[in-house]
Amino acid sequence: MITYFFIFLAVLAIASALAMVISKNTVNSALFLVLNMVALAGIYLLLQAQFLAIIQILVYAGAIMVLFLFVIMLLNLDEEESLFNAFRVKYFVAFLLGVGVFSQILYSLGSFSDSLPTVSSKMAQVGTVEAVGDVLFTQYLLPFELTAILLTAAVVGAILVAQHKVRTETDHD
Amino acid sequence: MISIDWFLALSALLFCIGIIGVLIRKNAIVIFMCVELMLNAVNLSLLSFSSHYGNVDGQVLVFFSLAVAAAEAVVGLAIIIAIFRNNLSVDISKINLMRW
Numbered sequence: 379m380i381t382y383f384f385i386f387l388a389v390l391a392i393a394s395a396l397a398m399v400i401s402k403n404t405v406n407s408a409l410f411l412v413l414n415m416v417a418l419a420g421i422y423l424l425l426q427a428q429f430l431a432i433i434q435i436l437v438y439a440g441a442i443m444v445l446f447l448f449v450i451m452l453l454n455l456d457e458e459e460s461l462f463n464a465f466r467v468k469y470f471v472a473f474l475l476g477v478g479v480f481s482q483i484l485y486s487l488g489s490f491s492d493s494l495p496t497v498s499s500k501m502a503q504v505g506t507v508e509a510v511g512d513v514l515f516t517q518y519l520l521p522f523e524l525t526a527i528l529l530t531a532a533v534v535g536a537i538l539v540a541q542h543k544v545r546t547e548t549d550h551d
Numbered sequence: 552m553i554s555i556d557w558f559l560a561l562s563a564l565l566f567c568i569g570i571i572g573v574l575i576r577k578n579a580i581v582i583f584m585c586v587e588l589m590l591n592a593v594n595l596s597l598l599s600f601s602s603h604y605g606n607v608d609g610q611v612l613v614f615f616s617l618a619v620a621a622a623e624a625v626v627g628l629a630i631i632i633a634i635f636r637n638n639l640s641v642d643i644s645k646i647n648l649m650r651w
Contacts, residue, residue: 384553388561395565395588399572404580411584414565418591425558425602430594430613437617442587442624449628450580453635472574480567487559505602505610513607514614525618532622536629 384424391417404455408446415439427505558599565592579631579641583624590620 391414398410415438422431514522565588572585594613601609635641 381553384557388557391561392564392568395568398581398584398588399568399576404578407581407584411588414588415591418595421558421561421595422598424553425598427598427602427610427613430598430610430617433614433617434594437621438587438591442621445624445628446580446584449632453580453632453641455578455580455641469575472571475574476567476571479570480563483563483566484560487556487563505607509607510610510614513611518611521615525615528622529618532625536625539626540629540632 380424384421387417387420387424390414391421404450405447408443408450411446412439412443415443422505425505429505429507429510555599555603559596562592562596562599565589565595577642577644579634579643579646580628582643583627583631587620587624590616 394410394414394417398407398414401407401410415434419431419434419439422428422434569585569589569592572588573582576582576585594616597609597613597616601607601613631641634646638646640646
């Protein structure tokens with residue numbers, strides 16, 4: 379049963395990722411990415427990471443993708459008439475590079491997978507909010523606080539980069 | 552119980568779809584979304600190792616990676632807006648002011 383669920387979610391994730399890359403409309407791309415993230419959240423549930431599955435939907439599929447959709451609709455983009463880069467040679471080389479990286483990862487995966495130990499059932503309860511929060515607020519407290527500073531800096535920097543020039547009148551004085 | 556290999560293979564495949572998307576697309580926003588896809592793929596492999604070894608540290612790392620991804624998305628989209636305001640395009644083949 380879990381296997382069928384995994385196959386369904388994996389096919390959904392791969393298909394939506396491919397559809398995101400090849401879709402012509404940018405809004406459709408963003409919505410396919412949301413679908414991909416929801417499928418990945420389901421896969422996180424299969425891995426017994428309940429906390430991160432919820433966070434994935436809240437932060438990624440909620441906040442970040444809404445930001446993307448806002449920007450897409452703010453810029454009011456037309457559909458691209460030529461979807462990919464002009465040089466077909468470049469396109470071909472990109473495909474070869476992607477396939478090369480994938481086969482390399484699969485090769486290293488195959489040569490290491492025998493050395494992995496099997497997980498015991500009592501150690502599987504690691505993904506609950508309790509377990510993650512326990513480690514996050516004791517052992518990783520300083521990085522957690524630094525994350526707050528990082529997010530503040532990102533918000534201030536984004537406002538500075540994206541704002542209009544507001545001080546044009548005072549420049550003439 | 553599904554073997555960890557399948558999760559890692561799915562992660563590798565999603566990462567490579569992200570790479571291909573970054574390399575072949577012209578729209579800066581779609582390239583950005585492909586980078587998010589690659590970040591997600593790495594998160595998946597971190598999580599699968601984490602639950603395979605029964606160690607919670609990988610999940611904490613994924614949490615921090617989510618925070619960094621949010622910050623990166625905000626700053627990157629602000630840069631895209633700033634470029635669009637000067638250039639009226641998000642086509643990366645037309646943004647060639649600093650190209651040698």
